[in-house]
Amino acid sequence: MxxxxxxxxxxxxxxxxxxxxxxxxxxxxxxxxxxxxxxxxxxxxxxxxxxxxxxxxxxxxxxxxxxxxxxxxxxxxxxxxxxxxxxxxxxGNAIPIPKQSDNDSTAEFGSKIGDIIAQSNVKRSDIALTALIGGVVLGASPRLRQQILASLTDLIKSTGK
Structure with a gap:
């Protein structure tokens, strides 16, 4: 059936x-x-x-x-x-590392965020702690995770148009 x-x-x-x-x-x-x-x-x-x-x-x-x-x-x-x-x-069984293309918007976005963080006075330990807490919260709450995923999808769609 x-x-x-x-x-x-x-x-x-x-x-x-x-x-x-x-x-x-x-x-x-x-x-x-x-x-x-x-x-x-x-x-x-x-x-x-x-x-x-x-x-x-x-x-x-x-x-x-x-x-x-x-x-x-x-x-x-x-x-x-x-x-x-x-x-x-x-x-030659090693997994090849994919090369980044020149027009990769994710790489550009990551480098911009990295530059902003490098210029700020935020400590690396604070960034790591924030990422840890965010990961725990998102891992514990499926509803919040789906809401953030939906808003990120909407954000990507709006920036792509």
């Missing part, structure tokens, strides 16, 4: 999107918990290894061996990660 209207299609897609988003959030949170549990487990294993070695040698030697082993393991991981990044760059 086909949906009766465009709004039915939009509602179905929105519901599917939210189901996928919730599932992705659950997977990411479980992955984060697994990483934290792995780190805690590794700490206990290394602490136990240090205590075991401390029984047959001086404690500072045991700490040196365990710490050196951790540093060696970390260095190997860093080299593997760096080599993987280098291989990806050589294969």
């Amino acid at each position: 086909l949906p009766k209207s465009f709004m039915d299609i939009v509602a179905a897609e929105k519901a599917r999107f939210w189901r996928g988003s919730v599932r992705l959030a659950m997977i990411m949170s479980m992955l984060g918990l697994a990483v934290m549990a792995g780190i805690v487990g590794m700490i206990f294993v290394l602490y136990g290894l240090c205590l075991s070695l401390a029984e047959i040698m001086k404690p500072w030697e045991a700490g040196l061996i365990v710490g050196g082993g951790m540093m060696f393991f970390a260095a190997i991981l860093i080299m593997i990660i760096a080599a993987q990044g280098h291989v990806l760059r050589l294969e």
Whole structure:
């Protein structure tokens, strides 16, 4: 059976999107918990290894061996990660950065705003705090977000005519 209207299609897609988003959030949170549990487990294993070695040698030697082993393991991981990044760059799989066109009004608008802010006495921390508060307010209030989006759309349409 086909949906009766465009709004039915939009509602179905929105519901599917939210189901996928919730599932992705659950997977990411479980992955984060697994990483934290792995780190805690590794700490206990290394602490136990240090205590075991401390029984047959001086404690500072045991700490040196365990710490050196951790540093060696970390260095190997860093080299593997760096080599993987280098291989990806050589294969050309990197995402190309799009070049700005000369008639890009967004770039002009951004540079004008940047010049105005640079000439004012407003601190960068105040700008960052304002952006943070604005993001929280817009994220928490869908109605306000839609009103601002509608007014921005009207503003863009009026300036484009």
